[in-house]
Each structure stands twice: as structure tokens, then as C-alpha cells.
């Protein structure tokens with residue numbers, strides 16, 4: 187028997203891990219340990235510090251509903267404010283003291299005899315906990331492209347998740363590889379400082395206008411005095427996001443015209459902002475809106491009107507010590523290479539480390555060999571006392587906080603039942619899991635992922651088998667309702 191068994195081990199100190207810790211403490215589980223790979227809390231908002239970083243969901247919506255922040259400076263707050271907000275919440279709800287930083291979890295194993303999890307930490311440490319919760323994020327394993335010659339590059343190379351604050355870009359000849367949401371924020375910020383910038387685009391992104399602006403101080407003060415006012419704004423923002431998600435993405439089969447209308451808005455935005463027809467053509471996506479994560483920006487497209495910015499759509503053949511060669515044999519000399527190449531979800535995440543459940547069942551193998559699946563996006567048969575917060579079909583709505591808070595509700599109902607019955611373990615039943623999976627697969631039949639033109643989108647919503655198993659294909663209202671009312675017998679308690 188180990189010396190000490192914690193009530194719970196939470197892996198990840200981002201917003202998901204903080205939310206889980208708050209919930210567990212409210213349920214009387216105070217002996218927590220939160221293990222975090224990075225040197226501080228905040229997850230995405232600690233790791234990402236690239237120029238231009240801002241939230242691209244309205245800030246009133248991108249926060250815990252029980253801890254509104256009246257002080258957001260803009261409708262879409264800059265990244266540093268999100269990091270400060272994470273620190274504020276962790277301190278106020280007293281969960282910071284449970285955190286251990288620079289602690290990389292390598293694996294977790296269920297001990298059937300002792301009925302607890304053993305968590306193995308890089309460097310040889312280990313600890314034990316009755317519950318294991320993984321809050322390791324969806325976009326937390328950076329993808330470094332496997333381009334021939336990339337290791338031979340002798341200039342400065344930086345991935346956007348490892349931004350070097352001391353990097354002086356003035357007068358440099360740089361390349362950015364990637365045109366996802368990160369690049370869309372970064373490129374307009376760095377372009378004016380560079381001598382030359384070549385943007386390597388493989389797949390164009392849908393970009394709609396951004397209704398951004400500073401939130402004047404008197405409004406911030408009013409939000410502080412009258413929280414109901416900010417709650418109303420949050421409700422409006424959530425409603426718009428829900429409409430985009432449910433109508434535009436999940437019910438695409440019935441609401442295709444809405445989707446087309448958004449495409450028209452995005453194409454009009456492009457036409458107004460980019461002068462050169464050839465550049466416009468290259469920036470026009472060839473897949474349906476919604477297949478891939480779209481973004482908002484008023485400054486991305488105009489950057490391509492600048493004389494020092496070039497859009498390259500020829501595929502990259504190789505990287506040489508001082509430049510990039512495209513498939514047509516042309517070489518662009520650069521001294522700085524920025525990798526805005528995103529994250530690897532389906533090979534190195536899900537789960538982010540080895541998780542071994544009952545009878546040696548390996549979670550990663552199970553997901554890859556038997557389909558990605560998780561009951562209500564949180565539980566998997568064969569894994570007792572395990573809450574997987576970043577699971578297939580768990581991401582609900584467009585603001586991550588919808589997912590976090592519906593999962594907090596699920597935990598409350600589940601652990602409430604565990605406590606009422608004095609059970610030592612819980613485990614979702616095969617039947618409940620299979621029923622949920624069948625329903626998610628059925629719902630997907632109405633979505634843009636099945637009915638849209640997604641073939642060329644290269645979207646991370648799809649896994650390596652071409653199935654769109656990331657987002658929960660239901661409304662967020664449904665997610666919240668089920669989190670509060672799922673049949674308690676969907677779990678076995680012992």
C-alpha cells in the first residue's frame with residue numbers, strides 16, 4: 187500500500203484543470219494534486235505568447251460563467267489578459283496550491299487490487315490517487331512539420347507555441363509556414379517590421395469580419411456594478427455562437443443556405459480587402475465553410491497588399507540552410523522561419539500520455555483500434571475512476587468554457603452518486619457508451635462534415651480515419667441538460 191493516496195490527480199493546469207479542481211473541492215475532495223508540464227498555469231494562454239495573440243471567441247463568453255470578468259479591455263481580449271484571468275481564478279478558488287509545475291506525466295496505470303491510479307512522472311517520480319482526471323487540452327502537442335532539410339536550416343526557427351520574446355524581427359527576411367487561426371493573428375503583427383515576408387499556404391482559411399473594439403472604462407465599471415448586464419451580453423454572444431455551430435455546422439443538411447450566406451460574407455470581405463485578383467483567388471478556400479476551424483480578422487487579408495509580403499502556394503519541396511525551395515524549383519532566401527503549423531491531435535494527443543485501465547486496457551490503442559469514443563465526452567469503459575476531459579465528442583459549442591462547465595456538471599452528478607452510495611469506484615457501462623457513440627455517429631449524418639465539401643479542407647476536426655470525432659454533434663443546451671440528467675445507471679458503482 188502506498189504511503190499516501192490523493193483524492194484526485196488532475197493532469198493539466200489550464201482552464202479545464204482549474205475548473206475540474208474547483209468542482210472537486212466543492213464536492214469535498216480537498217486532497218488534490220494538479221500536475222502541469224509547463225512552468226506555470228494557464229495552459230494555452232501560458233504557452234502561447236506570439237505577437238497578436240488574442241481570444242477569437244468574444245471574451246464575455248470565453249470565461250467561467252460563475253466568475254465573470256468585468257475588466258476585459260476589448261471584445262476579443264489579448265492573450266495576456268486570459269493568462270491573468272487564469273491566475274485570478276486559480277488564486278480566488280484556492281486551487282493554485284495544489285499545482286506542481288515542470289512535471290511531465292508519462293503514464294498512469296489503474297491498480298485493480300488497491301483501487302487507485304498510479305501516475306508516473308518523467309524523471310522517476312510517482313504518486314497515487316483514487317481519481318484520475320486528464321485536462322491536457324486539445325491543442326497542446328505542437329506539430330513540427332516533417333519537411334526535408336528542416337534540420338539543416340541555419341537561421342532562426344521558432345514554433346508559435348515557443349515564441350522567443352527576445353526575437354528582434356526588424357529588417358529580417360522571414361517565412362511563415364501555415365495559415366491557420368494562429369498565422370491569421372500573427373502575420374499582420376509582424377509583417378510591418380520585416381524586410382520581406384513569404385507566407386507558405388497549403389490550405390486557405392475562411393476569414394470573416396471581426397466585430398472587435400475596446401470596451402470603454404465606464405462600460406467595464408458598469409459590468410462590475412451590474413453583473414446582470416454582462417450576463418446579458420454573454421447570453422447574446424453564446425446565442426450567436428450556438429447558432430453558428432448548431433445551424434451552420436451540425437445541421438448543415440437542413441441549413442445549407444445559412445452556411446452559404448456566411449461564405450458570401452467571407453468572400454465579400456476578401457474582395458473588399460485584397461486588390462490583386464490572383465492573390466484573392468489563392469486566398470479563396472475550396473471547401474465548405476465549417477469543415478475546418480474558420481477565423482475572424484480585419485487585418486489578415488490587407489497584409490497581402492503590402493509590397494514586402496508574398497503569398498506562396500506552391501508546395502514546399504525542401505528547406506535549405508538559408509532558404510525554402512518550392513516544388514517548381516524556386517528558392518526564397520530567408521533568415522527566420524516561423525512555424526505556425528499548429529498541433530497534432532490524432533497521433534500524439536487522445537490521450538496525451540499512456541493510460542492503462544482495467545486488465546491492461548490501453549486507452550490510446552482502444553481509441554485507435556476500436557474507434558474514438560467516450561461516453562458524454564468524459565468516460566470510457568474499462569477505465570474506472572477516470573474522467574477524460576479532452577475526449578472524442580467532448581468539445582461542445584464554440585467557447586471552450588461550454589465544454590468545461592458541462593463537464594463540471596457531469597462530475598457533480600456522478601461523484602454525488604458515488605458519495606451517496608459510499609462507492610469506491612465508478613465505471614461507465616459498455617451499453618451506455620455504445621448507445622452514446624451510436625447517437626453521436628447518427629447526429630453527424632446531418633453535419634457539414636458529412637454533407638459539405640470537406641475533401642480538401644485538411645481539417646483537424648477529422649481523425650486519421652476521416653471521421654469527425656472531435657466535436658460533440660449536439661447543441662450545448664443538450665450537453666448541459668445531459669450533464670445534469672444522465673441516467674445514473676449508465677455507470678456501475680462498486
Ligand code: NAP
Pocket residue numbers: 239240241242243325331332333363364365366367368369371386387388389479502526527528529643644646
Ligand atoms: P492549425 O489551424 O492547425 O493550422 C496549421 C497550419 O499549418 C495550417 O495552415 C496547415 O496547413 C499548416 N501546415 C501544417 N503542416 C504543414 C506542412 N508540413 N506544410 C505546409 N503547411 C503546413 O493551427 P493554428 O493556426 O495554430 O490554430 C489551431 C487552433 O488553435 C485554431 O483552430 C483555434 O482553434 C486555436 N486558436 C485559437 C486562437 C484564439 O482563440 N485566439 C488563436 C489561434 C489559434 P493545412 O491546413 O493544409 O494542414
